[in-house]
Amino acid sequence: MTTLDLPAEAADFTAIVGHWETVRPDAPAVTFAGTTRTWAEFARRIRQNAAAQRAAGLRPGDRVAVLDLNHPSCLELTLACAQVGTANAVVNFRLAPPEIVYVVNDSKARILFVGPEFAGAVEQVRDKLPAVEQVIHVGGDGDEYEAWLAAQEPDHEVHPSVPGDCFVQLYTSGTTGFPKGAMLTHSGMLAHSTNVMADFAVDADSRVQVAMPLFHVGGTSYSLLAITAGAQIHLMRLPDPAAALEMVERERITHTFYVPALMAAMLQVPGVAERDFSSVKALSYGASPMPLPVMRGCLKLFPGVMHQVYGMTEQCGVVSSLGPEDHADPAREHLMVSAGTAIHGVEIEVRDPATGEPVPTGEPGEIWVRSAQVMGGYWGKPEATAAAITSDGWLRSGDGGHIDAEGYVYVTDRIKDMIISGGENIYSAEIERVLAEHPSVGDVAVIGVPDERWGEVPKAVVVPAPGAEIDEAALLAWCREQLASFKCPKSVDVLDELPRNPTGKVLKKDLRKPYWEGKDRQVV
Template sequence: MAAECPRVHDFVERWATEKPEVEAVSFGERRVSWAELDDRVRRAAGVLRSSGIGPGDRFAVVDKNHLACLELTLAASFTGAVNVVVNFRLASEELVHVLNDSTAEVVVVGAEFAGFLDEIRGRLPRVREVILLGGDEDEYEARLAAAEPVAQPHRSAPEDCFLQLYTSGTTGWPKGTMLTQRSMTAHANALTPAYELEESSTNIVAMPLFHVGGTSWALGGMSVGARTILVREVAPAALRDLIEASRATHAFFVPAVIHALIDDGARARTAMAHLRVLGYGGSPMPAPLMERVLSVLPTPLHSVYGMTEMSGVFCALGPQEHRDEQRTHLRASAGRPLPGTEVRVVDPATGDDVEPGELGEFWVRSEQRMAGYWNMPDATAETITPDGWLRTGDAGRRDGEGYLYIEDRVKDMIITGGENVYPAEVERVVLEFPGVADVAVIGVAHDKWGETVKAVVVPDEGESLDEQALIDFTRSRLAHYKCPTSVSAVSALPRNPTGKILKRVLRSQLSDS
């Protein structure tokens, strides 16, 4: 018999018992109490059972943020099934891959994406049922109303997967990351004290639920009984109004959203006056934006360094460090590990720890770690060591106080004449050159040096690029072996649906040109 362990759905059961009539979640005009949420989750479990979805079976949700997606994730925890929350921005080929790879048998699809799914339905042999969500013919709500609530939960083991999120896939196809009862419960237990989430909090969830910054942030708040406000999609002006009207205390956004929210500084200060925590992550916050946020908002800032494979955040930089005028360099840091998380900085070639200040790969170990990649034992073995360390693929350093600084991705490292070059270090300098709007630095083959550094630049609109002047500029700021030996100008850089630069595609485009 499987061992008993805390289940993510236990969060809902607890608060439905302790404060049944209190609002748990709002979504648009809808308000759902804890008792109603518990009932809806049990009915969603009934819908899954009636569709033949049992323990270990997978189903998928394809939609923008919706209350149903949260309910179904909780229902998966309750029944032992697995919710595959799919990035609705994927191209058709990617969507076909994810749905087939996941072996999802049932797809819950938002009305907005139903036509898109119809177009590829013939290429999805495992999908035997599609349930329409929203629109004029909301099959999900009709099924929910008619379903028999499931009374008894599945006896989950700690390592049971109930949520499968796909990595963004900067190289090759996206991989299915298996998140478990243990990993997500451990994440909630680490997240809530670090970000001061508590029962009295009102938590804005605006990141997409196919991202850990959406689902994990939501479940973290729910674990302590906080009120959750789920946002379908980000429209900055409407989001500012919502933050103000709801008197929200907690929110997490990517820097680009924060940039839009504070475009009107006075309005932002008024609208966000009740925020006690403003978390950000997903990408670094540029220094000019950081300075503007700190000047416009008195709100305590918390950074997030996390990843899907770790169920979300495992390292943070707190508000005092953000406003420490004696140590402003900390604003470029990813912070320090949360309690319960160990981090090593390792030479990827030898597996040995490097000295403080030296570059290496971050290896992480905690109960937040994923179970592995779905049906990819080789990729799992490459990522998780036999003694439980997860190789993040991020290259960086740790200073003498224990703060981590992310420099680049290990796989993007360029080796030229035996010297290691991390592209991010070069990219930061190139972006300082006048007239550069965007840049990607890659390695190109060289007969003598093995590889040399190449900068692929998007010039500002209407600007021409002086390649030699750019190279000379970098040579005044970097060791010569790190500097580009060639520069190409392009109109745009290839990116995946989450905005990450596809350097593999870029190399291919340049070789074909």
């Protein structure tokens, strides 16, 4: 194993790539679609990209944007931006055309890199992208990216970055409005990489599968973690459950990150229980709650390696982890719904969302996080930045939760999704976990609806499991067996599917809207 050893003044991602190019030039860096590039080859392409950016007239502070499924060009762009002083705004490819227009225009990207699946959509909205000077097609029969690189000799000039320079810009989900561009910096991303390396034993011998989209921290931050460690990246174009498992077995993957929905699908892959996943040393999962039935199935499939992680774009990724030993202790099964404890280099507190004062141990409030991983701010939104980051460096997550006496963090809900019924604070995620355990429930969301006596009360909105029918009385009785009466839903709605945003988060504002029209409460 070769370790990363850079002086603090050289600790940026251009220096990191140069380090691994020097000490491991012939070692594999990135594998994608059957092609593997060594660190020397990867570094050369990054420098050609930097030269092409400069030839196009890009200057420090400018933005480029990528609208594509996962492709190595996105990583090359991000790392070339680190060298030039520009920033890569990675667009969520699941967005609708008007949302794509918003993000590209918000970023002020001068060049837009587009995958073949999205060429038609971009052509339709091209006249609505005034800042975009050039569209470059990546991959497929109409590829222009390789020629764009090949026209340049590698550029070794490095913009004298400072730790707070932004080189990648990821957009938050925007469940209540337009997404905001989180400016992720050299110092923040490097802190995230080193903190996670310390807790998850990622090193130059690791084989890191990147299955999540690069528009998400689970894709880009996980890739930059591997690059910092000098590990080999195995990049997937899409997070297909069967293909991901086949890759884990074939390539002897040691580290990966999945979301619970993908892991639920993996349990349904034919013959999955007979596969050999013994190479895996750390399987992280997060970004949404894991239903306990899915967790129990995955613990059989991946014993002794699962880490539940909690994080956010504004902190470059992971801030807490529940390790394998906590998953395996039957005497402490309550920890399975915990997000674990703060990772190396991170402080987590729970504060009163109104006053900002710390609350007593075990009491609910808003989760605040402080670390060197914090973003540089929201692009072009100084007021939103000031509202999110305090003068002493605490990031207000917007998540509700509590911390127990042992330091375990429990994420209960978004603060805005908290239901206040008769003066009692009710967190819908707690009710959702109970309902998800019922065999007739395939998907669930709990919202607050108006009530003349209590102000608002919980309502369950459920999607039946395949082949099942919903019995409202039985579901309500199930809740009464496991929850305090004031927390129990007072009614049940049945839908074919829940409304979700492009990253898969339930749009509770859409579920609430019909019930609050004409009421005093503002629906967000």
